[in-house]
Amino acid sequence: MRSRGSSRPLSKLTDARTTARLSAGCNSVRLPYDRSRVSPGIVHLGVGAFHRAHVAVYVDEILKRDSSWGIIGASLRRSDTRNALAPQDFLYTVVARDGAATTMRAIGSLLDVLDAHNQNRELIAAMTDPRIRIVSLTITEKGYCHDPATGALDPGHPDILHDLANPTAPVSAPGLLVRALELRRAAGIPPFTVLCCDNLPANGEVTARVVGSFARLRDTGLADFIAGEVAFPSSMVDRIVPATTDDDRRLVRETIGLHDAWPVVTEPYSQWVIEDRFPTGRPHFEAVGAELVKDVRPYELMKLRLLNGSHSTLAYLGYLAGYEFVSQAIAEPAFRTLIDELMTEEVMETLPRSVGDLSFYPAALLQRFANPALKHRTWQIAMDGSQKLPQRLLGTIRDRLARGKSITRAALGVAGWMRYVAGVDEQGRRIDVQDPLAKRLRAIADEAEGLPARYVDGMLRVSEVFGDELAESHVLRENLTGHLASLYRHGALQTVRNVIGVGR
Structure with a gap:
């Protein structure tokens, strides 16, 4: 030394x-x-x-x-x-x-x-x-x-x-x-x-x-x-x-x-x-x-949806719940369960079989997220969500909707992003939102005047993020509106606890 x-x-x-x-x-x-x-x-x-x-x-x-x-x-x-x-x-x-x-x-x-x-x-x-x-x-x-x-x-x-x-x-x-x-x-x-x-x-x-x-x-x-x-x-x-x-x-x-x-x-x-x-x-x-x-697409999809999709979900909801670092958020049992279920219950079914046996991967990711030495800030991961969500979460949602499957957990990640980019946290403090569309997204939140359904309607019209097909999905709209209402009423941690209790 x-x-x-x-x-x-x-x-x-x-x-x-x-x-x-x-x-x-x-x-x-x-x-x-x-x-x-x-x-x-x-x-x-x-x-x-x-x-x-x-x-x-x-x-x-x-x-x-x-x-x-x-x-x-x-x-x-x-x-x-x-x-x-x-x-x-x-x-x-x-x-x-x-x-x-x-x-x-x-x-x-x-x-x-x-x-x-x-x-x-x-x-x-x-x-x-x-x-x-x-x-x-x-x-x-x-x-x-x-x-x-x-x-x-x-x-x-x-x-x-x-x-x-x-x-x-x-x-x-x-x-x-x-x-x-x-x-x-x-x-x-x-x-x-x-x-x-x-x-x-x-x-x-x-x-x-x-x-x-x-x-x-x-x-x-x-x-x-x-x-x-x-x-x-x-x-x-x-x-x-x-x-x-x-x-x-x-x-x-x-x-x-x-x-x-x-x-x-x-x-x-x-x-x-x-x-x-x-x-x-x-x-x-x-x-x-x-x-x-020869073809990297199966590997890309695996990583984008499992690691990056989980990371973004954890970042938005974890930040709202007051966790500065990813390792702190994943140490909360409710968040760990949510991320585990997001991967195993929703994302895995959307991945091509050519990626092989991925049964080990969710547990390995949870272990990596829990690394206490990294000090990876939720705020850092939360940057540029308008650019990241289409490939990290919306692809999973689109595939599951096409199969008539539940999108509860993936939609919660998107709702967490919507709550985050509104620009004020659960304690009423300003969030430093770093996003190319930050001003536009904040304006949509302000125009909604705290009404979740109105806010979701405005956000779904941001075609650069949601495109046309998802904007017309009643299932997605209902999921987002319900999650967003809960995030405003109960906060992120209680909302996560409510979601992981569904079907138990």
Whole structure:
């Protein structure tokens, strides 16, 4: 253990000396390759905590075998990641924690982080570099500038309008991809593969659709080229990554004796399933624990509906009940029972048989949610619900309605979201709702004047979330209205207790 008062940053040491210092502080922290020999092979759009705890870790393992796959990252919204990591040469620490142990490792796969707004030319130049064979994305659901209910590009999105007016200086992910592919085509450079790593069903197909649609608004010939020559494999990613806190920074500093401005904290578990379609080459992902498959859709559906759907339900209802962290909410027996029943009684029946035996999965998820070391805030998971609900909960609801099955628990998760985005919690305090549609949703809640049926009617007219079919469902409307009335009258915890008592 190093001195508590040490504050020397990672940047002040060479890689070799950094590795020695890290290893002296914690035996599980190492950088076992010569970073000076690493060259870029991937540009990654959306360098957030998840990417740095997931994809970048897999690539870090690959660099032990092949130094040609370093990552140039890009921040599309803010420069804070670059500002934090640039002084330490983009090295950072990944901390894996559960109730039993904490391990740390240095990650050197991230070679640079570019700010898409202030370094737009540099980013496009990087994406045009012939060495770049993959452009990957973790830009969250809202980054695709699409209609979450249909997966189609939103041509009226402000970023899309900007990029159509400024095609050589795009700011959106579709705009950046199209511009870089346009320049590569003009220069005779083979196109890169676009690898989506976001929580979207058929995420490669969604990415291909929005990129192709944007290209067609600009140049039909370019759109045809992208459709015929560019691969968009889908992937499924799974690792829980809370936001980094000052306590996390303090833990790293006290353990390794170096100051890391932005470590990432995660769980030991990690999964990555990728469709094997990379015409211009790929790293040996399978050698570092990823699974290469022909069709990732069954895995996506399993994860989106079981893990993400449960996570969102727990986040909205848990936040309303006063729980700051997921582990606190799942420790409440009523919430644990609700989430278990949501998975086993409602979601599992909607999953394709090709995913195999999933009988173990709900219990494993409950155990992961209960990890007390992660400190995953319900508020963090609750962000951007209008973009997340269609794939996390509404798909389950749609499938069960088509079969005449109960939607009680899944609908409660949606009702929890409606209660949450109204913007005031059960103690009358303002909720800091982070959602692209936050103002519009709050206006619908205000116009309803506390009447659940009126509020549900208004929300079901938000077609970007519910589409047309669900908006016309009387069963869904009745479930939501009943749940919402109970949430306002009795609160989240008592409502959950009432729901899990049904049929017993």
